[in-house]
Amino acid sequence: MWLDIWMRENPITYVLLGSYAVAMAIFLVEIALVRHKRALTLQQVRLMQEAGEEE
């Protein structure tokens, strides 16, 4: 199979792209999700507070 041949010809690229780049991408996605959740929660809490003040 071409992948078997390719990975043996470019082991460093295979390791960097296949394992490290994937792991880093996962970390970046997790960071983005956590930041998104923070923004969303803050927005909700503020909305609630405003609604409370109007009462």
Place this chain on the structure above:
Amino acid sequence: MKARQKRFLFIAVGLAAVGLAVALVLNALDKNVSLYFTPTQIFNNEAPQGRSFRIGGLVEEGSVKREADGLTVNFVITDRHKSIPVIYKGILPDLFKEGKGVVAQGKMEAGLMRADEVLAKHDENYMPPEAADALQKAEIANAASASAVVPASAPAVIK
């Protein structure tokens, strides 16, 4: 007893019970949890008959023979007590070497395994090639000095 202590006891006893149950199940399933059988187990008829299973062990030194088609390989898997000959047609993994770990899957036919998958099993030691060379040389030297008649004070001298 306070409610808090009661809850703690409940969790501790529960966890112990689950642990025990899992241990018993895994113990009963021992053969199924293990990935492969050793050649000795096969000689003791512990391996399943008539269906595909895996043998694991070392590739016996000097046993690897390639046939004329370039794809079919004969070799022997050993655990240093018993050995099983294997025939396999296909591409071998990079780490397949004489004296190294191997796991072969297939069916037994008259004392010979016809394998349809051969995997290499490597050890947990990582070192640069030079270190591996030095280690091998030291081992050979050790073996030579061990087989010679050694005076009582020798170990200290060698070190």
Place this chain on the structure above:
Amino acid sequence: MAINWFKYSAPTTFYSLAGKLIPWFAVAAAALFAVGMYIGFYIAPVDYQQGEFYRIIFIHVPASILSMFLYLIMAGYAAMGLIFNTRLSAMMATAIAPTGALFAFISLWTGALWGKPMWGAWWVWDARLTSELILLFLYLGFIALHASIDDPRRADRASALLAIVGSVNVPIIYFSVKWWNTLHQGSTIKFSGTSMHVAMQQAMFIMLVACWLYAIAVILARVRSIILERERHTKWINELPEVKHVA
């Protein structure tokens, strides 16, 4: 000692403390990742058997260690929540689960990419690989169970039981390579030490510390959102500057 530890286990204090700590952990993690990668790819020598492919170990082993330890910490927090009825413990358990699941996934993914060139297979159903896969499912089960129950207190209790029962799996993962015949090799780092070359050890250790710092930073950030969400009816939340001033 005059430090009142319970003060820090109250969501009020913990929220602001975590906020101050996160940037430090994040910066240290990024720096150590860079150092670890440098040592791992430029200084550590090739392996005598596996050539360049063994370099996957510098992410594979730390990810596996994290996935197992985070599970035990999560189960510990969950148990504390059950026993002491503390608010923060259950929130911490909920915050750890997604990060633990991601590390379990990274461990399985990098393991598959390592297995293909070296063993000759992406996957085998041996005890080590299977028990690590079960760990990933335990994390996912914990997250799903917690999300499926609307009342947060009941969700905490139900998922805590799952987390505690599942912790039985962690020693099974660790000892699987000793107890059964597996394709996976034994542990490189044993209680008695390691046989690894020094530069390889350093790269792995630094990557391990980097992963810990990353995990702590991201878990603290997540738990802050969970505190905000769950305590939104309290007075102190409404007096937080980030809640008050922007309108």
